[in-house]
Amino acid sequence: MFWFTQGLCFLPAFLVVWSSSTFIIAYLIALLRHDVDAVFPYISDTGANPPESCIFGLMTFIAACAAAATVYSRYKYVEKLTRESNVLKASLNKAALVLGMISCLGMCVVATFQETAVEAVHDVGALLFFVPGVVYTILQSVISYRVFPFRSSVCLCRARLTIAVVATVALFPTAICAYFGRQPTLHRDTKDEGYPFYLASAICEWIVAFSFIFFFLTYIDDFKLFTLQVITEYEE
Known part of the structure; x- marks a missing residue:
């Protein structure tokens, strides 16, 4: 039996591969068409102009759907653990589900409305x-x-905490530097006054994005252990 056929581990595995491909493919197409600069454009910049915008939008929407399925599956998995061991409040698990779904909705909006x-x-x-x-x-x-x-293992807990800390730390300069380094064009001049802010923001944005990808990568072993079933009931 192949590892990706065990349980639902194909979900996070597909999400990681597909999301990475989305960012890289859109970047390469935009770079080959000279629509963006080679050094750390914003992720959204790589999907701003056609045809890369079409590919970026479609692939990001599929990634958002895969992420939503993964987030929900993780919720049901933790819910089962909580019911059996009573070591976690259900409200914490539900809060994570809601936030995960809102993030997936944000991905859909980003995919649909180009900057x-x-x-x-x-x-x-x-x-x-x-x-x-x-x-x-x-x-x-x-x-x-x-x-x-x-x-769960100590190594897995530490890995997830490390990724979460990196994403949190990178989030603040992503937003703050974007405010000071915003420019109306996709091509930036290194001599511009706001270029250092733009560069810092773009680098941190890529760090946050790939932090998400690596975080979902840690789900693979857990998802080997369970499956979800849909039960249909007829009302007479």
Whole structure:
């Protein structure tokens, strides 16, 4: 039996591979078409102009759907652990579910509204994606420690906490430096006054994005242990 056929581990595995491909493919196409600069453009910049915007939008929407399925599956898995061991409050698990779903909604908004078309809506979507997403990683790190040693290891808890801390630390300069380094064009001149702020913001944005990816990577072993079933009931 192949490892990716065990339980539901194909969900986080697909999410990690697909999300990484989304960022990289959009970046490479935009770079080849000279739509963005080679050195750390914003992720949204790589999907601002067609045809990369079409590919970026479609792939990001699929990633958001996969993320929503993964977040929900994680919720049901923790719910089962909570019911059996009574080591965690259900409200904490539900809060993580809500924040995870809001982050997925933000991804859909980012995918649908390009920054060059409807910038205000795009920025709201990015805010919904990043802030609840980072808080989600923090809550899941707390949950991992709370359910230890049930289906969790010290190394896994520490890995999730480290990723959550990195994402949290990188989130603040992403937003703050973006405010001071905002420019109306996708191409930035290194001599511009706000270029250092822009560069710091863009680098931190990539760090936050890949922190999410690596965080979901830690779900793979857990997802090997369970499956979900849909039960249909007829009402007479």
